[in-house]
Amino acid sequence: VQTRVRMQCARVRESKFKPIIMDNYYNDRHFWFELDHDQTNKLISLLSSVAINPRSSAPKNSAKWKNIVRSLPSPDKSEKIEGFDALDAEYKTSSKSKNNLSMEACSSEQVVEKDEKDLIYKRLKELVLSRDCSDSTLAGCAEDTAVVNDLDLEDGSLSVIRYTYRQSPVTLHVLLLSDSSYPCMQLVQEMEELKASKIEHNYRIGYLEQKLVQAETEIRQLKDQCLLSASVSNPSVPRVDETLVESLSEVQLHLDDSMFLVGGYDGVSHLSTFKSYSPIQDVITSLKPMNSVRSYTSVAELNGELYIFGGGKENSWYDTVEAYDPSNNRWSSRPSLSKKKGSLGGGSVNGKIFALGGGNGIESFSDVEMFDLDVGRWILGHSMQEKRFALASAALNGALYAVGGYDGSDYLKSAERFDPREHSWAKIGSMNSKRGCHSLVAMHEKLYALGGFNGSAMVRSVEIFDPRRGSWMSGEPMNQSRGYSATALLKDSIYMIGGLKANNDIIDTIERYQEGQGWQVIHPKNMGKLCFSSAIVL
Known part of the structure; x- marks a missing residue:
């Protein structure tokens, strides 16, 4: 089941929404989830009255971006990884002075602009590709090379970088906080709305087909009733009895x-x-x-x-x-x-x-x-x-x-x-x-x-x-x-x-x-x- 968040709202007590969906309750505490249009409109109206701003809960002094690293595999040994410093240490070779990159959280409260995001992208890519192969064989270098497969940077959401390290898939999650919106997000939202509209359209078609079958049945029944009336009022019409269709x-x-x-x-x-x-x-x-x-x-x-x-x-x-x-x-x-x-x-x-x-x-x-x-x-x-x-x-x-x-x-x-x-x-x-x-x-x-x-x-x-x-x-x-x-x-x-x-x-x-x-x-x-x-x- 695909869902889409239209708005964020404060919690509403059951005593508030229960009268709206009273017909759906099949016991004191449980109810069916299927709603008709009238119930849906009333619930949306109720929830809209307690809508909250999803960004209002974020602290004003929070970082413009921060990183979350999950499950970076190492074939040599297992170690705790925190932040980009640990990631940087993992990628270092015997030449510790070369390509030593460090990323620090920005404490500024200004909005992250496009050029800043480009810089973040560039530095992340450099970080992944900065493995020093000078002391290794060509095969070893090829083995240790991390290849960036995908990079996703979305406003206000958990962005994902997917790459391969030592022939093992690694996923890097980066959380970017920004007030900007991108056409991609709007496109995704419109696609979801289109899918929902298609589902509703299919439902209406099914409903109309069902009504058509009922109408055809009623027409057939009315014809049979006319035949009955004719057999009663007109003796010349053959009598309809237990041989009825x-x-x-x-x-x-x-x-x-x-x-x-x-x-x-x-x-x-x-x-x-x-x-x-x-x-x-x-x-x-x-x-x-x-x-x-x-x-x-x-x-x-x-x-x-x-x-x-x-x-x-x-x-x-x-x-x-x-x-x-x-x-x-x-x-x-x-x-x-x-x-x-x-x-x-x-x-x-x-x-x-x-x-x-x-x-x-x-x-x-x-x-x-x-x-x-x-x-x-x-x-x-x-x-x-x-x-x-x-x-x-x-x-x-x-x-x-x-x-x-x-x-x-x-x-x-x-x-x-x-x-x-x-x-x-x-x-x-x-x-x-x-x-x-x-x-x-x-x-x-x-x-x-x-x-x-x-x-x-x-x-x-x-x-x-x-x-x-x-x-x-x-x-x-x-x-x-x-x-x-x-x-x-x-x-x-x-x-x-x-x-x-x-x-x-x-x-x-x-x-x-x-x-x-x-x-x-x-x-x-x-x-x-x-x-x-x-x-x-x-």
Whole structure:
């Protein structure tokens, strides 16, 4: 990384510059160094206010020039070298009276002029070449000759003389103090500025290329949306369904009128499918399937990813967890639960995912597991007050609710709430009816318990819980009894997708509920039968 000193400034306390780069702090003491233009301008303004003159700290009675000698090698013996006197002694031969040069520091405070610098150059060169060869052979003279390779004299900086002595490279550093400036220094500075300008130019080109790619993607997406609109409004246009092109899948991932459907059972086999469904456009888009077949699973969102945990098929249960990234349509494995379980509840609160209850077909659980990204594994938390298999759960106002379920002997009408601030579960008002394999949705500061199994039959009743009143009241019932439905809230509407009805028949319809309009039955064109599935909206 090349740097250039533009000005010298007094030290600035962190309390002064921290407000300017506050967005760059990733903890209390450390911050990222990349600055935007606004931050850079503010920092330069702050530092300019405490700028100091770099020459003001030099003593007025300092020498106009002095020398610093480093590592002058001698093949005969090693000795301490100080100043030009030691250098002069090293170059003396048996004829001590010849070419004896001595350099003394000048104590004058006048500015070193050009002719004085020329004189310094001349004397330094003479010093290097003043080796007496009269008592040596021609070969020895050639061996001892010091050849000046380079001489650099720069104003106000450490100048360097490079030469060869006894076939060994020697570097002599001379410090010249002067107020003069030379075009060479200005040229170097301009070159550095040109390099910096080139770097910024390349950065802008890269940024514009990135924006161009984004614009082309948006254009392609708009074309796909136009195709969708045409297929809905004009029956003569071939219908766009699961055969949509890949670019349309990318569009669906970002539409705010879609939900995700996870796995389930279609009456023939358990599924590993993962789909995006837009009820408004009646469009289903197949996305990359999960790594395993899953029914009776739970799903929650964390940091823009969808976590699918637990579940199973028939009499086989899972403890595995998968995460889906909508930005690249890919699945990744995540740390497993502490035990295999299905028909469990789930939800995310305060940046953590909770897995509630569930069972394995033999035993019902009251366990609560919490996944924390910082820890990177599932941690056992405070258990619920009752065992709950096939329960329903939802998050509302930073609290987690667990409602109904099966405790191993009977279906439950009880409900409880977990407040992360209190780290404990507390009983709330019980429902009017027992329910299991039902759904729970939070809408308009209330909880809706929908359908399910009451211990003897599937029901279509709805109960609504108001946390401010602490009690449940009856809501408008659905058109059809159903349980094990995939349920989601989308644009202030509750969608009950598929499920089981009486005699364990699988349902292929959807019911939508809106306040003031009640329940409406929807017959999707390409949904088919579906139960034991889960749904979620990003």
